[in-house]
Amino acid sequence: MRKTTFLAALLIIVISSNAQTEFNKRHGVRLMGTLSPGYMLGLKESVVSLSGSWSYYLSEHVSVHGEGSYFLTSLNDFSRVSSNHSLLGGLNYHFKANTRFDPFLGMQPGAGFFTREGGKLVQYKTEVVPVISFVAGMNYYVGSIFNFFVHLRYLQSQSLEHLPVKMPLSEIRLMAGLGFNFGVK
Amino acid sequence: MKQILFIACLIPLISIAQDEKPGRVSLGVRSTVSLFNHGGKDDAGYGAGGHIRVQLSKRLNTEWFADYLSNATHGSAARRDAHIGWSVMYYLVDTDNFKRKFTPYVVAGHCFDYTQINLYQNSGVGLSFGDDQKASRWSSAIQTGLGTHYNLTQRLDVSLAAQYMIHFGKDYHIEELPVRTIVSENHSGLEGHLLVSLSINIKL
Numbered sequence A: 001m002r003k004t005t006f007l008a009a010l011l012i013i014v015i016s017s018n019a020q021t022e023f024n025k026r027h028g029v030r031l032m033g034t035l036s037p038g039y040m041l042g043l044k045e046s047v048v049s050l051s052g053s054w055s056y057y058l059s060e061h062v063s064v065h066g067e068g069s070y071f072l073t074s075l076n077d078f079s080r081v082s083s084n085h086s087l088l089g090g091l092n093y094h095f096k097a098n099t100r101f102d103p104f105l106g107m108q109p110g111a112g113f114f115t116r117e118g119g120k121l122v123q124y125k126t127e128v129v130p131v132i133s134f135v136a137g138m139n140y141y142v143g144s145i146f147n148f149f150v151h152l153r154y155l156q157s158q159s160l161e162h163l164p165v166k167m168p169l170s171e172i173r174l175m176a177g178l179g180f181n182f183g184v185k
Numbered sequence B: 001m002k003q004i005l006f007i008a009c010l011i012p013l014i015s016i017a018q019d020e021k022p023g024r025v026s027l028g029v030r031s032t033v034s035l036f037n038h039g040g041k042d043d044a045g046y047g048a049g050g051h052i053r054v055q056l057s058k059r060l061n062t063e064w065f066a067d068y069l070s071n072a073t074h075g076s077a078a079r080r081d082a083h084i085g086w087s088v089m090y091y092l093v094d095t096d097n098f099k100r101k102f103t104p105y106v107v108a109g110h111c112f113d114y115t116q117i118n119l120y121q122n123s124g125v126g127l128s129f130g131d132d133q134k135a136s137r138w139s140s141a142i143q144t145g146l147g148t149h150y151n152l153t154q155r156l157d158v159s160l161a162a163q164y165m166i167h168f169g170k171d172y173h174i175e176e177l178p179v180r181t182i183v184s185e186n187h188s189g190l191e192g193h194l195l196v197s198l199s200i201n202i203k204l
Helices: A002-019 B002-018
Strands: A029-040 A045-057 A062-074 A081-094 A101-107 A110-116 A127-141 A146-156 A171-182 B025-035 B045-055 B060-073 B077-091 B102-119 B133-151 B156-175 B181-203
Touching: A029 A146, A045 A081, A045 A171, A062 A101, A081 A127, A081 B025, A081 B181, A101 B181, A127 A171, A127 B025, A127 B045, A127 B060, B025 B060, B045 B077, B045 B181, B060 B102, B077 B133, B077 B156, B102 B156, B102 B181, B133 B181
Parallel strands: none
Antiparallel strands: A029 A045, A029 A171, A045 A062, A062 A081, A081 A101, A081 A110, A101 A127, A110 A127, A127 A146, A146 A171, B025 B045, B025 B181, B045 B060, B060 B077, B077 B102, B102 B133, B133 B156, B156 B181
């Protein structure tokens, strides 16, 4: 028990001392790709997408962010979603300058490509829908090449192809893993 | 008298000349919620787009925007609007070169609007009442409202604006009886919607 406490304390000290090291992200790029689980709030479906994103730091506090997401599957037995891909772009505000620990908030509107599941009998066409999207996340820069990240994204849109039944496509999406960075030092 | 008038005409130019960075350009992306579509309380729509801002003087900014919105209308029809237009923003307080956190403004402008109405005859439970119908039109619109920047830094701001947009031109509505159909109004009327937009902007 004592040993575990000691190791945990040591880890916190190492991380916090690292977090205070001067670190320059301006003009740096970070890239990531990950499997991202999501939950569609309106349809009450758990889904999995393959997501990739890039960020370019205009300054220590501002980055341009682009993201693409490819719908893989729904985890529900009877899904109403055949596909729900998205392309997003916007800006992030980073709270801390010159630190390895990099919490941020961002807004990236974009387009969604939604197809309703029609089973074997019906083939629905893909609908392009506008998407409102916000992200909260944090990156931790291990060094000049790698970073750990956890991003939580909220997406809001709706499908109108099947009115009078409106299909809400709001979703919370989690992205986490190991990312690459270039030009940060 | 002519000399006084001439000097009076030059006063706005003096205010432009005193600005630190006239012609400053910003780029931004915007998310929009469209409310009270066609006068209805329900059927909120969502939209996404972007804009370029070109500041003319300390108190005067312009916004050149394009966005795409979709919302349900009359229960069984989808309305999709693409806007492209411009607005003038007048700052109600001295911007202090955007060092202050909040910068409220009045906004007014004009846009061109492409509207497409799709009437779906499928009941949603597998029953169909006929063929789907589609109608589209180009129109013009004006918009006015209030907004504010929240300046995260001098170069980065989040802006919230509420504008009422009034469309000019022939409108479409859905007639339920004897069969559901899209009907084009014979007269030109006024119809509009409230647009609440949240944007994030970077000054170049």
